[in-house]
């Protein structure tokens with residue numbers, strides 16, 4: 001199917017809204033360039049996830065990309081998943097505490113409680129709507145990235 005035009009939600013900062021204006025839909029070539037830039041930035045820092053606001057783009061776009069690397073040697077392998085307008089549909093009651101770091105909070109780790117299982121609805125990079133269940137470390141990354149879209153970093157959740 002041809003790539004559908006998915007309106008990507010913009011984050012609240014009115015001052016920055018105009019810069020986000022340029023990347024307002026999944027059919028915009030600037031969006032594909034931004035996704036590729038996020039992947040490069042994330043890999044350059046041995047990240048396993050990244051959110052667009054971390055590179056100054058106030059739009060609802062994250063990438064979840066768990067893989068074993070020097071910073072997270074036990075991380076499971078997965079294909080990187082860009083998510084437009086990610087939305088948590090449901091979650092387990094069960095939470096698990098695990099160590100997290102953040103590319104925007106360099107040099108520290110914290111023990112953060114996260115839901116063990118979540119169901120997420122998001123647009124893929126072509127604007128197709130997807131629903132997927134994530135568990136354990138990958139579910140942790142998703143929750144960490146969605147927090148960034150709501151102005152939260154992991155240190156806000158350390159108990």
Ligand SMILES: O=C(NO)N[C@@H](Cc1ccccc1)C(=O)O
Nearest residue numbers: 047048049050100101102103144
């Ligand atoms: O800062 C980011 N993403 O926003 N990157 C984090 C992602 C992350 C999330 C949860 C647990 C471990 C790691 C990183 O250290 O690669």
Ligand SMILES: [Zn+2]
Nearest residue numbers: 101102103104
């Ligand atoms: Zn982060």
